Amino acid sequence: MADSASSLERLAAEAAGNVSAAANPHGLDGERYTAVNAEKNRSLYISRVKIYPKLVGGTFRRLKWVIMALTLTIYYVTPWLRWDRGAGLPDQAVLLDFPSRRFYFFFLEIWPQEFYYITGLLILASLTLFLVTSLAGRVWCGYTCPQTVWTDLFIHVERFFEGDRSARIRLDRSPWSAGKLARKAAKHLVWILIALATGGAWVFYFADAPTLAVELARFDAPPIAYISIAIFASTTYLLGGLAREQVCIYMCPWPRIQGAMFDEESLLVSYKEDRGEQRGPHKKGTSWEGRGDCIDCGQCVAVCPMGIDIRDGMQLECIQCALCIDACDAIMDRVERPRGLIAYDTLRNQERRQAGEPQRLNLLRPRTLVYMAALAIVGLIMLVALINRSTLELNVLHDRNPLFVTLADGSIRNGYELKIVNKEHAERVFRIDVEGLEGAVLSRPALAGEEGSTVVVGVDTLRMARFFVILPAGRLDGLRDGEGMLTFVATDLATGQKVERESSFRGPVK
Amino acid sequence: MSDSPKNEVDDVTGVETTGHEWDGIRELDNPMPKWWLYTFYACIIWSFAYWIVMPAWPYLSTEGWTYTKGVIGYDQREVVARELGAVAEGRADEMQQIATLALEDTAADATLMEVSLAAGKAAFGDNCAPCHGSGAQGSWGFPNLNDDVWLWGGTLGDIHYTLTHGIRWEADDNTRQNVMMAYGRDGVLTRREIADVAEFVLALSGRADDAEAATRGAEIFGEQCVTCHGADGQGNRELGAPNLTDAVWLYGGERASIIESVSNGRSGVMPAWGGRLDAGTINALTLYVHSLGGGE
Structure with missing residues (x-):
């Protein structure tokens, strides 16, 4: 048992890139030595090794602060932005209104049948992701992914209560005391508050934010609001506070997919092995001749939120947050060597430097050009679709049961359900006409409420209206095999705008 | 875990592979994180809890097949009943008005008319469709209610009377009554x-x-x-x-x-619905049938 426990620890340490902890891979087994990866020494499962990222200052840290502030502000503030759409319509700039089946996004308004806009937006988003990844690696993961942003925020909270890396390690190793308990409790409390605020902000996207806020405070909001808040708060706490890097390594599919996006010309956060090696401690005042610039201080590992060593090369775990660049630059300044031992670099440039060729960036290459072209095409299609979005639609449903009705005088009547969609934020009045079938007469059911062929369609809504078309007995010759075609025309009485829809007219087959 | 300790070790990572190969791709045999295993255990525990809380296992009792009901007594039939009850409750005000107002007044109110047509259509499907057809198109011996031909009249009042008292429905004293004789069978005519x-x-x-x-x-x-x-x-x-x-x-x-x-002779029968359906439903049915196209 002791053997398997120690091998577990070793594997765990190896997985975390903590090479020193995994030293002495050969364990004593009775009288002989066995390989570390021999079947009996291996475990199916690995314990998590806790990571204590150290605070670092620098260009990329500042950039991350700005992006964190920006993304969190967008997330928390967006539901509170107002956008006047006129009377009877919500004035929330971004609103997913499920009960009335509308999606409002500033000037955009999407009906359920226009959901392909969302598909288009998602395609644009993924193409942008592909392009950015092929240009500069996992920019999404490193800077803007919610998992990264909230984890970063939660780590700062942890740092505020428990101190920086070494203080946190000491605290975790120390026995439980009132002080330790207070620090841990305060951290978890703040995490939970942030999580609640995160879940709380989420529900405001689905209802009028000011109204819902009051309802939430009075505890008379719909149960689904509280359930959603609970779900999103617990996942935020769990994923951002507790699981952190485990999400990126084990849950997220993107690290696997991104391997297909990179190539040797992509700018990736890398350790310049050609400049850094041979690494080793450096004593102030001694020569830098015959050795690399890396002083093996381990700062790049200490600041890494994923707990890995960038000097091991490109790894699945690396989210390319660039904090190791800041850490290394600070050290290079101190030892008076040029910055950029760890930097955004390409594999080809590494080869070019080693071959003595000049470095260059090759951003416009077939891969990126294809992504750019695809982006432009999809963007153009969406723009055209948006410009040509119709605010008036007419659909005609021909009654199928019964297909036609014979009236007392032998004339034939067909029933139609007209659906008029008015996407304009104003009431419109339409006149309905029927064309194309000689002798056809339009009528409406008795007690329909509206006189003649006039239909009033309210603000931003769909109106159903029932109409009859009667073909007199003497005109039945106009049908071929019991069928004729006719066209319904809806004319806006105010603007004269017309919309047409063809349908059929059925009668008995002679 | 692999079958053999002699599986190939990957050069870059130093991790053993699973020994399988798919189109030249080999898989590293990395250990799984423990929390993943614990999640799996938690799911198993959850399933046990689910069996206890929710309806789960079928078993044969002396009264035939039944199932464990679960401690909270969840039942989808009850859920449906509750939802239908909620719909009825939501319509209660309108149905009350439809039941008491004159039919013409109901028809003049767009909201009440909308509820009437919806409720009428549902009631028609439940009660009338077996004879008159789901589209009220009728069939041999059962009148088409869409056309403008009415045996007993097509005004709101006529339709309401027919619905309430039926046709040749002996149990109702006020039923519509008349018989077409069998002139041949009874020997009246050659x-x-x-x-x-x-x-x-x-x-x-x-x-x-x-x-x-x-x-x-x-x-x-x-x-x-x-x-x-x-x-x-x-x-x-x-x-x-x-x-x-x-x-x-x-x-x-x-x-x-x-x-x-x-x-x-011909003497078709229609049941009287007066005692079977409530006043609101009969009024809604009246308006629905009237709206089909033949209403006078």
Whole structure:
């Protein structure tokens, strides 16, 4: 048992890139030595090794602060932005209104049948992701992914209560005391508050934010609001506070997919092995001749939120947050060597430097050009679709049961359900006409409420209206095999705008 | 874990592979994180809890197959009943008004009319569709309610009366009552006379072949049929006698069908719904049937 426990620890340490902890891979087994990866020494499962990222200052840290502030502000503030759409319509700039089946996004308004806009937006988003990844690696993961942003925020909270890396390690190793308990409790409390605020902000996207806020405070909001808040708060706490890097390594599919996006010309956060090696401690005042610039201080590992060593090369775990660049630059300044031992670099440039060729960036290459072209095409299609979005639609449903009705005088009547969609934020009045079938007469059911062929369609809504078309007995010759075609025309009485829809007219087959 | 300790070790990571290869791709045999295993255990525990809380296992009891009901007693039938109850409750105000207001007043109110048509359509599907068809299109012997032909009248009041009291529904004293005699079966008319009458009826809609027979038939019609169907054959709604001059025939308008109707008589039955459906539903049904296209 002791053997398997120690091998577990070793594997765990190896997985975390903590090479020193995994030293002495050969364990004593009775009288002989066995390989570390021999079947009996291996475990199916690995314990998590806790990571204590150290605070670092620098260009990329500042950039991350700005992006964190920006993304969190967008997330928390967006539901509170107002956008006047006129009377009877919500004035929330971004609103997913499920009960009335509308999606409002500033000037955009999407009906359920226009959901392909969302598909288009998602395609644009993924193409942008592909392009950015092929240009500069996992920019999404490193800077803007919610998992990264909230984890970063939660780590700062942890740092505020428990101190920086070494203080946190000491605290975790120390026995439980009132002080330790207070620090841990305060951290978890703040995490939970942030999580609640995160879940709380989420529900405001689905209802009028000011109204819902009051309802939430009075505890008379719909149960689904509280359930959603609970779900999103617990996942935020769990994923951002507790699981952190485990999400990126084990849950997220993107690290696997991104391997297909990179190539040797992509700018990736890398350790310049050609400049850094041979690494080793450096004593102030001694020569830098015959050795690399890396002083093996381990700062790049200490600041890494994923707990890995960038000097091991490109790894699945690396989210390319660039904090190791800041850490290394600070050290290079101190030892008076040029910055950029760890930097955004390409594999080809590494080869070019080693071959003595000049470095260059090759951003416009077939891969990126294809992504750019695809982006432009999809963007153009969406723009055209948006410009040509119709605010008036007419659909005609021909009654199928019964297909036609014979009236007392032998004339034939067909029933139609007209659906008029008015996407304009104003009431419109339409006149309905029927064309194309000689002798056809339009009528409406008795007690329909509206006189003649006039239909009033309210603000931003769909109106159903029932109409009859009667073909007199003497005109039945106009049908071929019991069928004729006719066209319904809806004319806006105010603007004269017309919309047409063809349908059929059925009668008995002679 | 691999089958053999001699699996290939990956150069870059130093991790053993699973020993399988798919299109040149090999898989590293990395250990799984422990929390993943614990999540799996948690799922198993959850499933046990689920068995206890929710309906789960079928078993054979002395009364046949049944199942464990679960401690919270969740039942989807109850959920449906509750949801239908909620719908009824949501409509309660409107249905109350529909039940008490005059039909014309209900029709004048757009909201009430919308509820009436929806409720009427549902009630029609439950109660009327077996005879009149789901589209109220009727069939042989069951009137089409979409057309403008009414045996007993097509105003809101007429339709409401028919719905409430039925037709030839003996249990209701106020039911609509009239009988078309079986002129042939009861020996009132001979076969020849019936053929003549049929010829006259065809002549009413301009389809007679034999003018002489039609003239003879007119005489018999004048003696036997005018009381109900009228001198010109246009029928009488007071008596539920159909108009014989129009294009709509409940039992068929060809010669053979007409002879059959005269010989054996016709007296279709519709149940009285007055005692079975509540006032609101009958009013909603009235408005729905009226809206189908033939309402007067």
